[in-house]
Amino acid sequence: FSLCICVCVFRPLLAQSRVTFTGVVQDESGAAVAGAKIALMRQISSQTLETTSGEAGRFSFEELSPGEYLLKAEASGFNPYEQILTDRPEVTEPFRINLKVGSVKTQVTVTLDDEDEVSTAQTNTTSLRFSNDLLGGLPTNSEDILPVLDRFIVPGTQGAEGTAILVDGAEGTELDIPSEAISRIRINRNPYSAAFQNPGTGRIEVSTKRGHRSYYEGSFAIHARNSLFDARNAFAKFKPDSDRRLMQAKFGGPLPGRQASFYIAAERLMDDESAVVNAVTLSGPFAANVPTSERVYRTFTRLQWWPSELHTIFGTYDFKNKSHENDKVGGFNLPEQGIHTSEYGHKFTLRDNALFTGNVRNELILSFQKERQNMGSPATAPAVIVKEAFTGGPSQSTGRETKTIFDMNDTVTRLGVTHSFIFGSRFRTARIDALDASNFGGTFEFSSLPLFAAGMPYVFRVSQGDPSVVFAVRETSGFVQDDVRVREGLNLTFGLRYSWQSITDDRNNLAPRFAFAFSPGPKRKTVLRGGAGIFYDDLPRAARRRSLLLDGIRIRHLVISNPSFPNPFLGGILSSSLPSITRVASDIRSPYLLHSTIGVEQELRDRISVSVEYTFMRGLNLFRSRDINAPLPATGMRPYPNFLNIDRIESTAFSRSNAVTISFSGRLGKFSRSYAKYVLSKSIDDTSGTFSLPADNYNLRTEAGSADFDRRHRFNFMQVLELGRGFQFGTIFSTASGAPFNITTGFDSNADTLANDRPFGVTRNTGRGPGTVQLDLRIKKVLVISHLWNDESRRGKQQVVELSLDAFNVTNHTNVTHMIGVLSSPFFGGANSADAARRFQVSLNYEFPY
CATH class of the missing domain: 2.40.170.20 (TonB-dependent receptor, beta-barrel domain)
Structure with missing residues (x-):
């Protein structure tokens, strides 16, 4: 892989409407590059949005809050792509990223620690995903968010020792980490997965935050x-x-x-x-x-x-x-x-x-x-x-x-x-x-x-x-x-x-x-x-x-x-x-x-x-x-x-x-x-x-x-x-x-x-x-x-x-x-x-x- 880092700067007018950013990834001949890793990171927080370009090379990020973002794109066999985008609160045409063929020498960001959803049976309206931004907007006792999560657990599906809590895949019955360490929380993800002992409605999955590799x-x-x-x-x-x-x-x-x-x-x-x-x-x-x-x-x-x-x-x-x-x-x-x-x-x-x-x-x-x-x-x-x-x-x-x-x-x-x-x-x-x-x-x-x-x-x-x-x-x-x-x-x-x-x-x-x-x-x-x-x-x-x-x-x-x-x-x-x-x-x-x-x-x-x-x-x-x-x-x-x-x-x-x-x-x-x-x-x-x-x-x-x-x-x-x-x-x-x-x-x-x-x-x-x-x-x-x-x-x-x-x-x-x-x-x-x-x-x- 090779990595390109682009800084996307949106006007920091908080009264502005949320926007959608779409684009397409192409090579030098104009052919679509499928499977490119695209990441959009908000500068004022650790929130990271990630996606992959489709068969036509297209990608999109929806409902973005105005502010400053760091855009990352990576694809196998291509040189870094650098482009500064300014004053683009909304685009009517897909933004085009043209990747040049190069050697594999630069750093990469492979999100192997994220769960890949391989079946539509895993995502449904009854499943819940608490992002870091969503948790930050809800009224909670900041050191203990379990009382909020327990409201969405189905009684009767917990085990004899209580709700199953998985932190970065390690299972337990307690959530004993600082709330600032939590990146996202999922409830009822893939309810019938054989990988877990409990049903999805009796299980809380927590992913922790990681440090960025480009800034502090x-x-x-x-x-x-x-x-x-x-x-x-x-x-x-x-x-x-x-x-x-x-x-x-x-x-x-x-x-x-x-x-x-x-x-x-x-x-x-x-x-x-x-x-x-x-x-x-x-x-x-x-x-x-x-x-x-x-x-x-x-x-x-x-x-x-x-x-x-x-x-x-x-x-x-x-x-x-x-x-x-x-x-x-x-x-x-x-x-x-x-x-x-x-x-x-x-x-x-x-x-x-x-x-x-x-x-x-x-x-x-x-x-x-x-x-x-x-x-x-x-x-x-x-x-x-x-x-x-x-x-x-x-x-x-x-x-x-x-x-x-x-x-x-x-x-x-x-x-x-x-x-x-x-x-x-x-x-x-x-x-x-x-x-x-x-x-x-x-x-x-x-x-x-x-x-x-x-x-x-x-x-x-x-x-x-x-x-x-x-x-x-x-x-x-x-x-x-x-x-x-x-x-x-x-x-x-x-x-x-x-x-x-x-x-x-x-x-x-x-x-x-x-x-x-x-x-x-x-x-x-x-x-x-x-x-x-x-x-x-x-x-x-x-x-x-x-x-x-x-x-x-x-x-x-x-x-x-x-x-x-x-x-x-x-x-x-x-x-x-x-x-x-x-x-x-x-x-x-x-x-x-x-x-x-x-x-x-x-x-x-x-x-x-x-x-x-x-x-x-x-x-x-x-x-x-x-x-x-x-x-x-x-x-x-x-x-x-x-x-x-x-x-x-x-x-x-x-x-x-x-x-x-x-x-x-x-x-x-x-x-x-x-x-x-x-x-x-x-x-x-x-x-x-x-x-x-x-x-x-x-x-x-x-x-x-x-x-x-x-x-x-x-x-x-x-x-x-x-x-x-x-x-x-x-x-x-x-x-x-x-x-x-x-x-x-x-x-x-x-x-x-x-x-x-x-x-x-x-x-x-x-x-x-x-x-x-x-x-x-x-x-x-x-x-x-x-x-x-x-x-x-x-x-x-x-x-x-x-x-x-x-x-x-x-x-x-x-x-x-x-x-x-x-x-x-x-x-x-x-x-x-x-x-x-x-x-x-x-x-x-x-x-x-x-």
């Missing part, structure tokens, strides 16, 4: 929020104090030799908030704002090297250090329940992309991660829990965990005219070194406030023994996929995936996948899409840890029914000689999700589409826990007399979901980018999670009910408006009907030592809470400052100052977070906590190219 750029930003301008939380007696400061910085550019680049981003969060306690004690209602403190420091470094025209390598290093004072306080948890938590970790990732021929690419990803989490300190006295009234005494949460994870992923892609094959494999091993000394101080549990006043707990629990354990979990998977272009307008995808996990040892996890996209007619305005597939899940590592610790040998549970108070050993039924244990069922299987969709997408006009999609999901072999040694209903005797409780983790639960989704995506006019999504759904299941125990261990039929996440109606809308004169207006609006909640008596009527019994005839999740409404807004002003240098090499470069004001929960709607379903609670039928009330945030961002 940097920025510094500060975001601030203070309770002086906030509204009072609905459950707080007084406005909670808060003072929040977030500082972010980035810097990147070429390394010596211009064959490599670097990019560094860092952020520091100092957040002093207040947790709202809303409880009832013997003295009456108790409401307090408890000061909390959070400190977060995160860095991201990316080094990228281009050894040749067909090869690129980059490595990243992530570091995080978090601490939280008075964690776990709020709601029913009284101030003395606060603990100190901390977390720090390192992660190294190496990604190697190589083009062996013109249509074969190999991608190798290696990652190493080490994290340590610390929580609380040893309790010196028992805790007291009064069901849905208050939790007092010292917190019983104490422990630490160190995770060491190695991950290797290799994928080969072969592109063809009719068939495009993708195959690959993954190996992952995790070593867990944990110490869990929770409840070593003991806990008294009461069914109601009157029984607490009378000193009559229904149970006392305490743990004793060795709380440490070390174990390993290994996972491996492989896949093959064929994307078939049957004819113009008809594409099919066939895939097969296999996965295995050491702690379940289920060896027949074959997951077939299929998808299609059909667009009839010559204009291709209508697309019929559909697909079906099987998606297996893994047993959470926490299940393995709990089964090893609570085996009756390492840790023994002392359980006293109806003990005396405050000294539990003066009376009651002593069961200390009978250990309570947790086991993983010997016949446990990997749960799987049957996922299928069918829909139609209609392009209303250029870049504006609407779609209607029906989704059916059926989950089988889902995880749940069950006490297989609970007292028999007829005799009250336990089946295994040598044990008290035997909580067995099983794969016997199910789920079922039906949903209709209407999506809108496009640009309304020249100044608006919008996305809207409405979902009508119904989801039922008979488990609330891996460690959730049923009300009746011998009658699981009453567990079937609305899923915890079941909200009949959900609507999400986001939009960024270009108002002219450098102003942007961003909106995120979300509303949903109420979620279900469980109704229980608060008493242990069946003597299984748990007060989760339900009234006669009441099944799980019978209650239904109120709906939610959240409106967030951002107004941003962009000021462009031209450099004063006269140096030709710096001509046209600009500095940018961005001023932003965010308003969260503008309508100050009370979005409750915990509905009370315990009949013995003074809060029954209501709520005692809610999301934050209306808040404001101001931001200042300074960007400087060099």
Whole structure:
């Protein structure tokens, strides 16, 4: 390859309309040059638009904001092409690039780290792509954008450990990098790809930024929020104090030799908030704002090297250090329940992309991660829990965990005219070194406030023994996929995936996948899409840890029914000689999700589409826990007399979901980018999670009910408006009907030592809470400052100052977070906590190219 660099300078009049830039690439004879790489980079940010010239040599970039751009073109066997274009806000004729034949000696920009979309089945209206510019225009907590992304994740498609998050192809469950390191985010890209374990609607794919090879750029930003301008939380007696400061910085550019680049981003969060306690004690209602403190420091470094025209390598290093004072306080948890938590970790990732021929690419990803989490300190006295009234005494949460994870992923892609094959494999091993000394101080549990006043707990629990354990979990998977272009307008995808996990040892996890996209007619305005597939899940590592610790040998549970108070050993039924244990069922299987969709997408006009999609999901072999040694209903005797409780983790639960989704995506006019999504759904299941125990261990039929996440109606809308004169207006609006909640008596009527019994005839999740409404807004002003240098090499470069004001929960709607379903609670039928009330945030961002 050879590279030509042209500087395209558009008038920096921010009130000007967006424009379209089109062109054609030709050789000296006038023949079209197909396959030329064209890149257009905006000077005031790191945004890069890329395309490839078609068979006729044509290319185009649409909806460009006025400003300064750097245009790059590259083609095999041609000399650099240089041309300065000035004052061209819009062209009526395609711009012609004439390339001259030359030798291959100059640098290249091969975007091997970008995902090539080889099938129209991968792009659809229901898929989302957040570019860096789009994220910058939306109201977000800049250090944590996951709450925004989670609004567009389909509940029920996540795994047992949460939404799958892939950063530069390396899979995890957290997004722990500075937001300034994010280049783009994709949700629901290629929903039925065999390359991934989760469906597209339960997967977030993040690509990080890289440094430019032709110039340096940097920025510094500060975001601030203070309770002086906030509204009072609905459950707080007084406005909670808060003072929040977030500082972010980035810097990147070429390394010596211009064959490599670097990019560094860092952020520091100092957040002093207040947790709202809303409880009832013997003295009456108790409401307090408890000061909390959070400190977060995160860095991201990316080094990228281009050894040749067909090869690129980059490595990243992530570091995080978090601490939280008075964690776990709020709601029913009284101030003395606060603990100190901390977390720090390192992660190294190496990604190697190589083009062996013109249509074969190999991608190798290696990652190493080490994290340590610390929580609380040893309790010196028992805790007291009064069901849905208050939790007092010292917190019983104490422990630490160190995770060491190695991950290797290799994928080969072969592109063809009719068939495009993708195959690959993954190996992952995790070593867990944990110490869990929770409840070593003991806990008294009461069914109601009157029984607490009378000193009559229904149970006392305490743990004793060795709380440490070390174990390993290994996972491996492989896949093959064929994307078939049957004819113009008809594409099919066939895939097969296999996965295995050491702690379940289920060896027949074959997951077939299929998808299609059909667009009839010559204009291709209508697309019929559909697909079906099987998606297996893994047993959470926490299940393995709990089964090893609570085996009756390492840790023994002392359980006293109806003990005396405050000294539990003066009376009651002593069961200390009978250990309570947790086991993983010997016949446990990997749960799987049957996922299928069918829909139609209609392009209303250029870049504006609407779609209607029906989704059916059926989950089988889902995880749940069950006490297989609970007292028999007829005799009250336990089946295994040598044990008290035997909580067995099983794969016997199910789920079922039906949903209709209407999506809108496009640009309304020249100044608006919008996305809207409405979902009508119904989801039922008979488990609330891996460690959730049923009300009746011998009658699981009453567990079937609305899923915890079941909200009949959900609507999400986001939009960024270009108002002219450098102003942007961003909106995120979300509303949903109420979620279900469980109704229980608060008493242990069946003597299984748990007060989760339900009234006669009441099944799980019978209650239904109120709906939610959240409106967030951002107004941003962009000021462009031209450099004063006269140096030709710096001509046209600009500095940018961005001023932003965010308003969260503008309508100050009370979005409750915990509905009370315990009949013995003074809060029954209501709520005692809610999301934050209306808040404001101001931001200042300074960007400087060099």
